[in-house]
Amino acid sequence: MLYADQQLHGKTSLSISLAQKIDGEIVSCDSMQIYKDMNIGTATPTQEEMRGIKHYMINCVDPEERFSVSDYKRQAEKSIEEILKKDKIPIVVGGTGLYLNSLVDEIEYPEIGIDEDYRIKLNNRAEKEGLGKLYDEAYQIDPEAMEKISQNDKKRIIRVLEIYYQTGKTKTQQEILSRKNEVRFDYYIFGLNMERTVLYERINKRVDIMIEQGLIEEVKELVKKHPKIKTAMQSIGYKETVEYLENKMTKEEMIEKIKQESRRYAKRQLTWFRKRNEMIWLNGLESHEENIRIILETIKKEKCKEV
């Protein structure tokens, strides 16, 4: 079974309680908790919070490394199998929708890495010749895909070109291939939600707590230890703190910015998960006991156990 959630706080303890109850182990589905040395700002559960429940896919990648959905899919799947072998129930927890989809939709990614040089080349070309040029080229290759991509969406335009360059296939073809496998696991998806104003209040409070816990110190350490940090620096809370440390904004501005970005992120997650029609929504303000009761009932009724 899988469990996803798009709220910044509350899913952690709920998932751990659930794991204790049903003899499960947790596979994180969070693109930032993956990284080492980023704990406060990503709200990675501490040893104490884990209450002895084993967690996978947490603190396992160097912040300077590039990590992708495909990496996630492979490793998370391995974790799930490992848990199943122990006759335990895997509980996938986290708010990274793209990562969750890779698992529940059983998406297969071809075994090709990212050609960093080619990507840089395309970026340079976009700079010099204009993004429109690249868009047109991509359109020649894969008009179907490009119909859905904005002319300003640099990342996706470049990706279409990249896929073609590396695989000789169009994005559209590639996506069809990626879904050729049958879904391997039975699963349920549960999501925590609550009234918007309450959600936002909680997020704001959560950010204040992070600051109190020493987010700024953590970021200082992080950049000292990893001067070439890349992907990890996209993380909300980290990029703003870096700007603050570089005197580009005041501490108050930084805190406000982190809160705002976090709220928006939560909203984007809601959008993402609302689309999944198998989603079973839980009230985030309910007690854990009640939510766990609902989860157990759902699982029993449909008699779907393992994954």
Place this chain on the structure above:
RNA sequence: GGGUAGGUGGCCGAGUGGCUAAAGGCGGCAGACUGUAAAUCUGUUCUCAUUUGAGUACGAUGGUUCGAAUCCAUCCCUGCCCA
């Protein structure tokens, strides 16, 4: 008290007589999303009717004009300078 700059939609800010329900930005809301995803991108944003439409709106009141956010008068408020 004198001088001066200004008061525009949730906020910032453009706009000096009709093409203005008013550029742009921010914020909000909604959406997209298959190898950077806590990323990236899109739409929408006065009210009501929702096809054309109607109403209300640029500090307040009054005036000029066929027509005003834009011109005039008075008043209120804010910043700066001089007393």
